[in-house]
């Protein structure tokens with residue numbers, strides 16, 4: 001049996017190399033996590049929104065990864081910050097991909113920027129600088145090159161009793177990492193908040209009425225997922241959904 005295929009929409013960067021052209025990039029830790037789950041990560045370089053009807057039926061899951069880039073503010077009715085690192089090509093793809101995956105029953109998991117993309121694709125809005133909002137914490141990672149410090153557990157999340165997240169966490173409280181400057185302001189249509197930070201910021205959502213796995217988290221469960229049972233169980237649930245989708249697709 002073939003490995004289930006998981007689409008990871010890539011980012012686009014202008015790397016400082018001799019070639020002035022752009023590059024399609026993906027942090028290996030997301031692809032490695034998908035591989036660890038027994039799934040096959042796939043990229044579709046140059047794929048845009050118009051390609052989603054052809055490409056989505058060929059995969060068994062979609063993982064929307066984190067990225068230092070921000071969803072364009074115009075997509076949620078705000079003005080861009082001149083400090084924004086943008087990736088309009090990724091935005092254009094994911095705004096369509098989120099809705100198509102939900103509609104078509106393809107397992108969908110959003111991580112950090114991926115959560116924010118889910119929220120905006122469903123009509124929600126974002127805080128552009130959470131740390132600048134009265135009453136909200138600074139959710140950004142510490143300014144250090146040490147990845148272990150950047151991805152260290154940072155704050156507690158309170159999970160909705162009886163939710164899948166509480167099941168995966170083995171309770172209604174868990175510690176998570178935090179590497180984001182944006183955050184959910186107004187929830188998108190059909191999203192249910194099922195995890196909150198101590199300052200009340202939404203950190204975990206479920207797509208209500210989704211026919212398949214459809215969740216998003218603001219933290220990074222891919223980071224050392226083997227060491228953190230909460231992260232591992234969340235990812236395993238996504239992997240199981242992708243395997244079930246693959247079986248249905250091969251029938």
Ligand SMILES: N[C@@H](CCC(=O)NCCCC(=O)O)C(=O)O
Pocket residue numbers: 027065066067068069070071111112113114179180181182183
């Ligand atoms: N830019 C957004 C999303 C933050 C995010 O995805 N962080 C992950 C960075 C590490 C990585 O590239 O995976 C925001 O600031 O909220």
